[in-house]
Amino acid sequence: MQREVGTLPLAPALRARLAAAGFQTAQELLDTGPCGLSKEIGISREEALEALQVVRQECHGHAARTAGGSGTTRKCTALELLEEEQTQGFIITFCSALDNILGGGVQLTKITEICGAPGVGKTQLCMQLAVDVQIPECLGGVAGEAVFIDTEGSFMVDRVVDMAAACVQHCHLIAEAQPEEDHRKALETFSLENILSHIYYFRCRDYTELLAQVYLLPEFLSEHSKVRLVVIDGIAFPFRHDFEDLSLRTRLLNGLAQQLIIIANDHRAAVVLTNQMTTRIGQSQSTLVPALGESWGHAATVRLIFHWDNSQRLATLYKSPSQKESTIAYHITSHGFRDVQPPAVTPSTEGTELNPRKRPRTEEEKQ
Amino acid sequence: MDWDQFDLNPKTIAALKKADIKSVREILNLSGADLQRLMKLSSADIQCLLKTVSHTLRGSSMLTALQLYQDKDHFTSQHQRLSLGCSVLDKLLKGGIPLVGITELAGESSAGKTQISLQLCLCVQYPYQYGGLESGAVYICTEDVFPSKRLQQLIEQQHKLRADVPPEVIQKIRFGNRIFVEQAADLDTFQQCITRRLSLLLARGMARLVVIDSMAALFRCEFGPAESALKARYLQTFGAQLHSLSTRFRTPIMCINQIFHMKSMHAEMCNTSFYRVVGSRVTPALGITWSNQLLMRLMVSRASLPGHSPGAAPHCAGSTRTLSVVFAPHLPPSFCYYTVQLEGVKGIK
Numbered sequence: 001m002q003r004e005v006g007t008l009p010l011a012p013a014l015r016a017r018l019a020a021a022g023f024q025t026a027q028e029l030l031d032t033g034p035c036g037l038s039k040e041i042g043i044s045r046e047e048a049l050e051a052l053q054v055v056r057q058e059c060h061g062h063a064a065r066t067a068g069g070s071g072t073t074r075k076c077t078a079l080e081l082l083e084e085e086q087t088q089g090f091i092i093t094f095c096s097a098l099d100n101i102l103g104g105g106v107q108l109t110k111i112t113e114i115c116g117a118p119g120v121g122k123t124q125l126c127m128q129l130a131v132d133v134q135i136p137e138c139l140g141g142v143a144g145e146a147v148f149i150d151t152e153g154s155f156m157v158d159r160v161v162d163m164a165a166a167c168v169q170h171c172h173l174i175a176e177a178q179p180e181e182d183h184r185k186a187l188e189t190f191s192l193e194n195i196l197s198h199i200y201y202f203r204c205r206d207y208t209e210l211l212a213q214v215y216l217l218p219e220f221l222s223e224h225s226k227v228r229l230v231v232i233d234g235i236a237f238p239f240r241h242d243f244e245d246l247s248l249r250t251r252l253l254n255g256l257a258q259q260l261i262i263i264a265n266d267h268r269a270a271v272v273l274t275n276q277m278t279t280r281i282g283q284s285q286s287t288l289v290p291a292l293g294e295s296w297g298h299a300a301t302v303r304l305i306f307h308w309d310n311s312q313r314l315a316t317l318y319k320s321p322s323q324k325e326s327t328i329a330y331h332i333t334s335h336g337f338r339d340v341q342p343p344a345v346t347p348s349t350e351g352t353e354l355n356p357r358k359r360p361r362t363e364e365e366k367q
Numbered sequence: 368m369d370w371d372q373f374d375l376n377p378k379t380i381a382a383l384k385k386a387d388i389k390s391v392r393e394i395l396n397l398s399g400a401d402l403q404r405l406m407k408l409s410s411a412d413i414q415c416l417l418k419t420v421s422h423t424l425r426g427s428s429m430l431t432a433l434q435l436y437q438d439k440d441h442f443t444s445q446h447q448r449l450s451l452g453c454s455v456l457d458k459l460l461k462g463g464i465p466l467v468g469i470t471e472l473a474g475e476s477s478a479g480k481t482q483i484s485l486q487l488c489l490c491v492q493y494p495y496q497y498g499g500l501e502s503g504a505v506y507i508c509t510e511d512v513f514p515s516k517r518l519q520q521l522i523e524q525q526h527k528l529r530a531d532v533p534p535e536v537i538q539k540i541r542f543g544n545r546i547f548v549e550q551a552a553d554l555d556t557f558q559q560c561i562t563r564r565l566s567l568l569l570a571r572g573m574a575r576l577v578v579i580d581s582m583a584a585l586f587r588c589e590f591g592p593a594e595s596a597l598k599a600r601y602l603q604t605f606g607a608q609l610h611s612l613s614t615r616f617r618t619p620i621m622c623i624n625q626i627f628h629m630k631s632m633h634a635e636m637c638n639t640s641f642y643r644v645v646g647s648r649v650t651p652a653l654g655i656t657w658s659n660q661l662l663m664r665l666m667v668s669r670a671s672l673p674g675h676s677p678g679a680a681p682h683c684a685g686s687t688r689t690l691s692v693v694f695a696p697h698l699p700p701s702f703c704y705y706t707v708q709l710e711g712v713k714g715i716k
Contacts, residue, residue, distance in 0.1 A: 152610075215418060216422065242604075255398055
């Protein structure tokens with residue numbers, strides 16, 4: 001952004017005018033905007049807009065090249081993909097049973113959909129993930145930031161504070177059990193305020209605002225490159241009323257799904273959506289099925305259905321490309337999303353990493 | 368829509384006017400390819416258009432969770448709640464009713480739902496420092512007549528219920544004047560009431576609480592089992608309209624609902640979620656379609672929950688009621704006991 005105006009690929013006459021007007025860096029040009037620019041150097045608005053487009057492309061192209069490039073097609077072999085997938089991070093949920101059936105946790109670059117009746121714990125899991133994505137790498141996390149798009153107004157910051165405080169405490173306990181230099185350093189910045197300041201919250205009141213927000217997400221994620229989780233809490237809510245024309249709804253949802261897949265891939269982020277349940281009336285009985293129709297079922301890569309069995313909460317992995325269908329029980333405590341029987345975490349237990357898939361650091365160093 | 372004020376290429380603005388596109392919503396409803404065909408512009412231009420339009424709609428509406436947490440402002444803070452007028456009940460709800468969203472109060476008849484709603488209508492009129500919102504309430508009756516005699520009793524006894532508030536403050540509030548009672552016995556009247564009367568009252572700041580007593584009554588007679596799709600549509604529309612009003616004006620909406628007792632076989636067949644009250648299974652009316660619209664569900668019942676000894680209230684064991692949190696994003700499932708006295712609803716420690 002600090003590029004000199006003289007180095008930009010603009011017409012020489014234009015460059016001379018910019019220099020005469022006193023513009024030195026590309027950032028100044030972008031800050032002025034097209035109207036201001038056309039007034040300052042006496043060119044038409046159309047020319048100003050085109051010039052700014054070129055400047056933007058140059059700056060983004062430069063940034064993209066240094067970051068590794070995105071949006072261009074790459075050719076790679078299946079082996080490379082396999083290696084990439086195995087190093088892909090997972091966002092743990094603090095419920096080890098759920099992490100196990102998911103294959104390690106919520107996977108980056110994939111869309112995970114959570115369906116369930118009201119009150120079963122979908123928003124709780126989303127808030128837990130927004131906290132867990134920030135766990136430092138040395139403790140088994142992905143050290144990322146989170147974007148939370150709320151369409152229902154169910155994001156209660158007090159609850160997130162409780163979960164974050166419990167997470168910080170848990171991490172400190174683990175670090176005490178295995179006192180290492182990088183653990184201590186990582187935990188210095190892992191505090192409540194820090195966690196809260198890296199959850200970016202957007203409130204969308206109807207489907208138009210949601211669509212607009214998703215159009216703006218790629219730019220936001222380019223600016224905040226550490227974001228590893230995008231949560232849309234309540235993808236069904238804005239789309240389940242207001243639509244006489246269901247084909248429009250299907251088209252909009254498909255477009256949304258495509259954009260989210262691109263975002264997940266380009267920015268190496270996990271996308272988590274929550275969906276409602278609706279009743280499908282069959283021949284003899286009615287069943288609860290995820291809302292938004294059959295075609296929406298293809299949008300998510302991984303689908304989890306939360307439901308009740310008497311007073312026990314259960315999670316069923318309904319759709320996954322690599323894991324088999326299974327059901328586990330989970331619990332929601334004052335600390336957040338947890339196992340039904342918490343595994344015994346004592347200081348003397350060896351290998352008390354939060355993420356069981358990640359090998360402890362000492363072994364890696366030896367290799 | 369005045370496209371000239373947008374930061375767009377004049378070529379794009381001309382194309383928009385020529386294609387007769389009148390609103391941002393129309394643009395976002397069309398796919399990229401459709402827009403290209405309609406406006407005869409290149410894909411880069413269309414991308415630019417979409418980004419500009421989205422920016423204008425969303426602006427800088429990002430907040431971090433830290434900002435939400437530290438915000439103590441009366442009008443925007445998430446920490447603000449509407450108190451119920453009793454410290455025990457407020458403690459159960461961690462402050463009171465959230466200001467944005469639909470809260471449901473379900474229970475069998477004469478369990479105390481109307482009592483709690485009337486108490487809320489009075490609590491909302493107190494100043495902010497006493498847990499109120501300094502504004503009036505709208506009470507929408509759909510079946511019974513409004514209990515004005517009971518309201519008068521409660522108003523006279525406010526000083527006894529709210530011992531924490533200085534009597535001069537209570538004297539100054541004209542409680543009866545600020546409760547707006549609406550009657551809506553059928554769906555069309557209800558629709559009119561929400562879209563016209565309610566938005567007017569809320570926009571003028573004359574009310575900051577809406578009580579609907581009750582939603583189920585509107586749907587009882589008019590819908591047979593074959594019309595469940597139509598009923599669902601109505602419920603979703605009402606839910607969305609109420610939700611939108613609640614968000615725009617930061618006004619809590621309290622909906623009263625009835626419950627059905629269910630035979631166990633029926634419950635399993637329907638896959639309905641149910642709650643246990645005194646050994647029998649109950650489910651709130653209106654089904655999962657309505658439950659999906661709610662932020663929070665509370666249940667009241669006359670009998671104390673089995674397995675928990677009501678030893679705390681020996682002298683009024685007959686009229687001990689239970690208020691329980693069924694689901695809420697910020698509260699664990701919990702309950703407390705309360706009684707209905709002359710001055711109002713009071714929790715029992």
